[in-house]
Amino acid sequence: MPDLNPARDGTAFTVRPHASPVSAEQRAELLRDPGFGRVFTDHMAVIDYTEGRGWHDARIEARAPVLMDPASAVLHYAQEIFEGLKAYATPDGGATLFRPDQNALRFARSAERLAMPPLPNDLFVDSLQQLIRVDRDWIPTVAGGSLYLRPFMFASEVFLGVRPSKQYLYMVIASPVGSYFKGGAKPVTVWVSQDYTRAAPGGTGEAKCGGNYAASLAAQAEASRHGCEQVVFLDAAERRWVEELGGMNIFFVMDDGTLVTPPLGTILPGITRDSLIAMAQREGITVRQEPYSIDQWRADAASGRLREVFACGTAAVITPIGTVRTTEGEFIMPGSGATQGITERLRRTLTDMQRGSGPDPFGWVHHAA
Ligand SMILES: *Cc1c(COP(=O)(O)O)cnc(C)c1O
Numbered sequence: 001m002p003d004l005n006p007a008r009d010g011t012a013f014t015v016r017p018h019a020s021p022v023s024a025e026q027r028a029e030l031l032r033d034p035g036f037g038r039v040f041t042d043h044m045a046v047i048d049y050t051e052g053r054g055w056h057d058a059r060i061e062a063r064a065p066v067l068m069d070p071a072s073a074v075l076h077y078a079q080e081i082f083e084g085l086k087a088y089a090t091p092d093g094g095a096t097l098f099r100p101d102q103n104a105l106r107f108a109r110s111a112e113r114l115a116m117p118p119l120p121n122d123l124f125v126d127s128l129q130q131l132i133r134v135d136r137d138w139i140p141t142v143a144g145g146s147l148y149l150r151p152f153m154f155a156s157e158v159f160l161g162v163r164p165s166k167q168y169l170y171m172v173i174a175s176p177v178g179s180y181f182k183g184g185a186k187p188v189t190v191w192v193s194q195d196y197t198r199a200a201p202g203g204t205g206e207a208k209c210g211g212n213y214a215a216s217l218a219a220q221a222e223a224s225r226h227g228c229e230q231v232v233f234l235d236a237a238e239r240r241w242v243e244e245l246g247g248m249n250i251f252f253v254m255d256d257g258t259l260v261t262p263p264l265g266t267i268l269p270g271i272t273r274d275s276l277i278a279m280a281q282r283e284g285i286t287v288r289q290e291p292y293s294i295d296q297w298r299a300d301a302a303s304g305r306l307r308e309v310f311a312c313g314t315a316a317v318i319t320p321i322g323t324v325r326t327t328e329g330e331f332i333m334p335g336s337g338a339t340q341g342i343t344e345r346l347r348r349t350l351t352d353m354q355r356g357s358g359p360d361p362f363g364w365v366h367h368a369a
Pocket of ligand 1: 084208244245246247248249268269270271272273312313314315
């Protein structure tokens, strides 16, 4: 295992402010209803990597298109990884991040899996802070709003040979987002993918790479055709064990109050998942990280042993699952939308913590600006 957090060799950021940033009036207009992933801030963070030289030329500059040679390795062999986290505005004009060190660590692990050089953890966190500092005014202050940060890295060497690239570009872009769910978390309908799988043992399921998403889109399209918002993947070997959704982990709430969630291995190790496990255990709730089959899910829904089911991830935080649709028909989780349920309580506790309006017993909130 390579050193995931090598020492930093003086890669200080140069800040080159945008010559003509968006005006305050225009920004206010854009922040009124930003949706998700369509509006972007004025700046971006960029760091170059060259084999033999390491990470260099860390900078904050005007957000602009990336000029790419058509033979850039990422366009052919998909050596690309990313992260996603949110910055929140504080009433004193500052900003916070939630467990950014965990995103840094996961980014380094994803890099290792895709044979890319790890970015030092402190350089990763610094890149977020530097960007937030220049684009602080882009953090929505409306209820439920946040600034979604998207760090990513790709192979930029101009070479068609199949081997790890010798050059990479690391970037962070930022996108103001509104409340994911207007008017509270509404239970979604999910489609169980029986033909497509997301990840196999030994594959890239644990890495946050664009390739996993490319491979999931046909299943997502199939889900949409069946009137479902999200897709649930089963394990690749037996097509039996529930793994996760396209971009969210999953939890089952049993009638004895315990939580069940699939174990790590081929699923993406979500930071929301990890946080919820720690929070639930702190409340005295038993959390079992163990395989749970689709047949068990159907049986437990029918017997009433299963009370609530929810998906979790940074973008939507917690999404209750109301209906499960399969090729053999559908079944319903009546408790998922309950305002008194465990799902709703965990959702509120976590979002209050992230937004600084609730206690932070784990010290997870990081002051970024
Ligand atoms: C990012 C991601 C998640 C959720 O991870 P968080 O750290 O909680 O945002 C879950 N599944 C997949 C496939 C993901 O890419």
